[in-house]
Amino acid sequence: MLLIRCPYCEEERPELEFRNAGEAHIARSANMAGETDDDFEKFFFIRSNPKGIIYERWRHMHGCARFFNAVRDTVTDKFIMTYKAGEPKPSKLPGVGK
Amino acid sequence: MSGAFRIPSAGRLSQAKTARFSFDGQSYAGIEGDTLASALLANGVHLVGRSFKYHRPRGILSAGAEEPNALVEIKRDAARKTPNVRATVQELYDGLDAQSQNRWPSLSFDVGAVNDIASPLFSAGFYYKTFMWPKAAWKSLYEPKIRAAAGLGVSPDKPDPDHYSSRYAHCDVLVLGGGAAGIAAALAAAETGVRVILADEQAEFGGSLRFESGAKIDGQDGFAWAQAAVAKLAAMDNVRVLSRTTAFGYYAQNFVGLVERVSDHLKTPGRDLARERLWQVRAKRVVLASGAIERHMVFADNDRPGIMLAGAARTYLNHYGVAVGKNVGVYTANDSAYAAAIDLKKAGVNVAAIVDLRDNPTGPVIDEARALGIEINFGRAVIRVGGKLRVSSMTVQPKNGGGERTIPVDAILMSAGWTPSVHLFSQSRGKVAFNDETKRFVPGTYAQDCVSVGACNGTDGLSATLDEAYAAGANAAKDTGAKTAKGTKPKVDASESWSRGMLGAAPGAGADTTVKAFVDFQNDVTAKDIRQAVHEGMRSIEHVKRFTTNGMATDQGKTSNMHGLAIAAETLGKPIPEVGLTTFRAPYTPVTFGAIVSHARGPLFDPTRKTAIHPWAEAQGAVFEDVGQWKRAWYFPRAGEDMHAAVDRECVAVRKTAGLFDASTLGKIEVVGPDAAKFMELLYTNPWEKLEPGRCRYGIMLREDGFIYDDGVVGRLAPDRFHVTTTTGGAPRVMNHMEDYLQTEFPHLNVWLTSITEQWAVIAVQGPKSRDIIAPLVEGIDMSDAGLPHMSVREGKICGVPTRLFRMSFTGERGFEVNVPADYGQAVWEALWAEGQKHGAAAYGTEAMHVLRAEKGYIIVGQDTDGTVTPNDAGLDWAVGKKKADFVGIRGMARPDLVAKGRKQLVGIKTRDPKVVLEEGAQIVEDPKQAIPMKMIGHVTSSYWSENCGRSIALALVAGGRDRMGDTLYVPMPNGVIEVEVTGMVFFDETGGRLNG
Numbered sequence A: 001m002l003l004i005r006c007p008y009c010e011e012e013r014p015e016l017e018f019r020n021a022g023e024a025h026i027a028r029s030a031n032m033a034g035e036t037d038d039d040f041e042k043f044f045f046i047r048s049n050p051k052g053i054i055y056e057r058w059r060h061m062h063g064c065a066r067f068f069n070a071v072r073d074t075v076t077d078k079f080i081m082t083y084k085a086g087e088p089k090p091s092k093l094p095g096v097g098k
Numbered sequence B: 001m002s003g004a005f006r007i008p009s010a011g012r013l014s015q016a017k018t019a020r021f022s023f024d025g026q027s028y029a030g031i032e033g034d035t036l037a038s039a040l041l042a043n044g045v046h047l048v049g050r051s052f053k054y055h056r057p058r059g060i061l062s063a064g065a066e067e068p069n070a071l072v073e074i075k076r077d078a079a080r081k082t083p084n085v086r087a088t089v090q091e092l093y094d095g096l097d098a099q100s101q102n103r104w105p106s107l108s109f110d111v112g113a114v115n116d117i118a119s120p121l122f123s124a125g126f127y128y129k130t131f132m133w134p135k136a137a138w139k140s141l142y143e144p145k146i147r148a149a150a151g152l153g154v155s156p157d158k159p160d161p162d163h164y165s166s167r168y169a170h171c172d173v174l175v176l177g178g179g180a181a182g183i184a185a186a187l188a189a190a191e192t193g194v195r196v197i198l199a200d201e202q203a204e205f206g207g208s209l210r211f212e213s214g215a216k217i218d219g220q221d222g223f224a225w226a227q228a229a230v231a232k233l234a235a236m237d238n239v240r241v242l243s244r245t246t247a248f249g250y251y252a253q254n255f256v257g258l259v260e261r262v263s264d265h266l267k268t269p270g271r272d273l274a275r276e277r278l279w280q281v282r283a284k285r286v287v288l289a290s291g292a293i294e295r296h297m298v299f300a301d302n303d304r305p306g307i308m309l310a311g312a313a314r315t316y317l318n319h320y321g322v323a324v325g326k327n328v329g330v331y332t333a334n335d336s337a338y339a340a341a342i343d344l345k346k347a348g349v350n351v352a353a354i355v356d357l358r359d360n361p362t363g364p365v366i367d368e369a370r371a372l373g374i375e376i377n378f379g380r381a382v383i384r385v386g387g388k389l390r391v392s393s394m395t396v397q398p399k400n401g402g403g404e405r406t407i408p409v410d411a412i413l414m415s416a417g418w419t420p421s422v423h424l425f426s427q428s429r430g431k432v433a434f435n436d437e438t439k440r441f442v443p444g445t446y447a448q449d450c451v452s453v454g455a456c457n458g459t460d461g462l463s464a465t466l467d468e469a470y471a472a473g474a475n476a477a478k479d480t481g482a483k484t485a486k487g488t489k490p491k492v493d494a495s496e497s498w499s500r501g502m503l504g505a506a507p508g509a510g511a512d513t514t515v516k517a518f519v520d521f522q523n524d525v526t527a528k529d530i531r532q533a534v535h536e537g538m539r540s541i542e543h544v545k546r547f548t549t550n551g552m553a554t555d556q557g558k559t560s561n562m563h564g565l566a567i568a569a570e571t572l573g574k575p576i577p578e579v580g581l582t583t584f585r586a587p588y589t590p591v592t593f594g595a596i597v598s599h600a601r602g603p604l605f606d607p608t609r610k611t612a613i614h615p616w617a618e619a620q621g622a623v624f625e626d627v628g629q630w631k632r633a634w635y636f637p638r639a640g641e642d643m644h645a646a647v648d649r650e651c652v653a654v655r656k657t658a659g660l661f662d663a664s665t666l667g668k669i670e671v672v673g674p675d676a677a678k679f680m681e682l683l684y685t686n687p688w689e690k691l692e693p694g695r696c697r698y699g700i701m702l703r704e705d706g707f708i709y710d711d712g713v714v715g716r717l718a719p720d721r722f723h724v725t726t727t728t729g730g731a732p733r734v735m736n737h738m739e740d741y742l743q744t745e746f747p748h749l750n751v752w753l754t755s756i757t758e759q760w761a762v763i764a765v766q767g768p769k770s771r772d773i774i775a776p777l778v779e780g781i782d783m784s785d786a787g788l789p790h791m792s793v794r795e796g797k798i799c800g801v802p803t804r805l806f807r808m809s810f811t812g813e814r815g816f817e818v819n820v821p822a823d824y825g826q827a828v829w830e831a832l833w834a835e836g837q838k839h840g841a842a843a844y845g846t847e848a849m850h851v852l853r854a855e856k857g858y859i860i861v862g863q864d865t866d867g868t869v870t871p872n873d874a875g876l877d878w879a880v881g882k883k884k885a886d887f888v889g890i891r892g893m894a895r896p897d898l899v900a901k902g903r904k905q906l907v908g909i910k911t912r913d914p915k916v917v918l919e920e921g922a923q924i925v926e927d928p929k930q931a932i933p934m935k936m937i938g939h940v941t942s943s944y945w946s947e948n949c950g951r952s953i954a955l956a957l958v959a960g961g962r963d964r965m966g967d968t969l970y971v972p973m974p975n976g977v978i979e980v981e982v983t984g985m986v987f988f989d990e991t992g993g994r995l996n997g
């Protein structure tokens, strides 16, 4: 069972308290009704599914109930960092060379 | 005397403490502290089981958890029968009752052994090749036969009466393995004051010190030192010592699962004792001290009872005081078997000969064996053995061929060397590295905060082991923030020498002959099978493993993996690391379901949610149904009524007078704040800004893809306050969905969401007399149609308690939903019930509720929709705000496929024969005479007998359904085709006049 740091509670808590909520940084268009079919396809259906670093959303379901973002390595499952919802994609990741 | 093979001067058990036990109905004497295996061996019993595939007679191979052969059933009573218990692990208690497995009619004469003669049929890949076709034969013939013949033990057929417990624990340093290395590491860590857990799978700590008679630490015999050290650890406040505890799984971030066997070793386990305890430990650092496992020699008929690992024979002698034979032979490719021969010889057992594959090894143990007068044969192999139910001789030949010689023996002790136990390290996702010099896989790259010490790290020699382990323990403690240790490192005064051995098949193992030289005893895999797998094209060890099933039994190949790998590598002509090692997976040894499930079974499996009115319904004799975690009153049968009679009566009563219904399980969410209406506009398809406070609206929630996600009536209590209802099952996900958008997409909106499902009890009062029932109890609300019109809500009092009184209807009748604080739910219900009785009202359950709403064509999300239904498909276009610029699902709803012609649409269905009630889920076709497979154009989503309509009614999703009004369609069923007519969805009171009736 993974330990996940909630950026709101500022504590590492067991995975059981959290729920994954899919890939992060996929913005909903401010003009949703006007989106083209292609744009909607990209927004709704297409996900990066990388081998390696993924940016994803989690919710501290059985804690503060906040949604936040996390950077995780899909190969090792390791959480590299977590940050609050609405904050930009981190430009530098701790402990990652590239 | 506890067995003819007991040597009173040897071992550590107290001869005075006799324990009687039975094996296959025969009574024997053992000693407390014995395992079942040592007690059987003390009585000269080697034959303990039959093998999995060939039903070959099998004996005891090992003295520990790696045992592949000696699997028995332990029976305490009719319900407490445990199959596949390793006799080498099961501790003896007085009265223990064990049975051998996989044999019929008896262990010594087993009919299934015909498989051994017919073995060419059962070679590698046998299942894949033999049972390919005809396909039909698989179900009727192959599978039942294979299932009957396969498997070792028989599952218990009664519920498990024992209880199991579960604990979470945290520590700084978790030490897994309580041999010399683990104890030294634990001492070093514990002396710094950090929190330490030390666990070992055996009843007593000491690991290989149990048999290493030559080890001396701090001036004491090695085993005695271990006991003293563990006693010291156990007395420390910062240390938890767990014996009989197996670390079975190493998970992410140093999360380790352990199972403690609490009472399986007790004669009479107290009712208050759990059988097993699951420990889920989170450790800052883990020290792996899991030791090494001895490998057997791979030679012809190496599975005959009496042939066992040399270290095991030594354990039986030095710990249990049991000689495994009176005239033993030794077959080895390394030094450690010599020590077994020496110990046995010194204890008075005749050692017929040592056969050593090596050409001219030298060393102190060899000198000592020679000095004791033991015959030693270098450069020779055991090519054959005599005896079936017990080994009787070994035939020896120079390894490169030459004259044979047969030596009578009653046991053969073998050792091909020791395999480091890297299972837990590998489970931690560490990568093993092959040491070409010692031919061992040892921990290479670590993935977690752990360290391996001692034999599992490939460290040879007691002195080096203790140095390494003590330093590792101290370092692990330091990493968690500890100060320097105050203790002193244990000092090794004497130790034994270890040397490497061999991997793979020994000469004469019959490369491509019919000879059976077993690699994997538990799955009956021979050297020949592995070679054959390579010849048939398997290249990777993962393929060889699956094709031969080598290492796939419950022992997970603890003794066989390395041999299997070496034989495959040799046949492929590749170095071992290039062929690769299979992945080790949890559990290390089998874990009972009981330990994993613990208390989470029966009523504790899942929480049960009951409404405030539940006790009343129970007292009325309601039948309940499960809806998610809720118990809901399904129907209220009166004397002599079956379900149909009760539901018919309830449905008629609601439309004739009135009915009371417990709707408390409806999800309820309060949406509050200055931007509440804006938020509602975005989350629901409907317009909300203009909804007057005090009015209600039926709302539809979509997912972004445009499909219906949930629905419910929403009341606006104030400009900034909405009382939202959801489906019973949908409440948590709707709340999650709302929170998600509020927190991440629309965080600019000033809104608070609160789940109020359990705060309000909801009593639906529906029917022409509903107002007459409610009105006398209400204060402060104008109950007239003008004061409280259909689809409105008022706050006031009922029976003197606060209420949110909704005028709404899920039946099509004049209706109310009385919300009161849950604590008053039952009292208000009883007051309403008393009023209702004056008018002849009935209580109705969820079944009647379903029928009544279907009579009106009201949908149930999740029953009439399935996640692929749009509002238009469901005929709910009217509920989508056409002028809205945005809401969740607005774009998804407009996708080409979702607006295309011919989509399945929700319609009503009437059977031509009004008495026929369709099955929900039944498929609908246009032409029943078409060839199979028919083109299915839809399916029935809801179907009931409607007593109010005097006929059956149904709802269905049908392709282009709304264009088929009046058409005849067909529902083919096993008993014939049912003719149906497509209709509108409203079956009762089409004009809706009864809402104000």
Ligand SMILES: [Zn+2]
Residues within 6 Å of the ligand: A006, A007, A008, A009, A010, A060, A063, A064, A065, A066
């Ligand atoms: Zn939190």
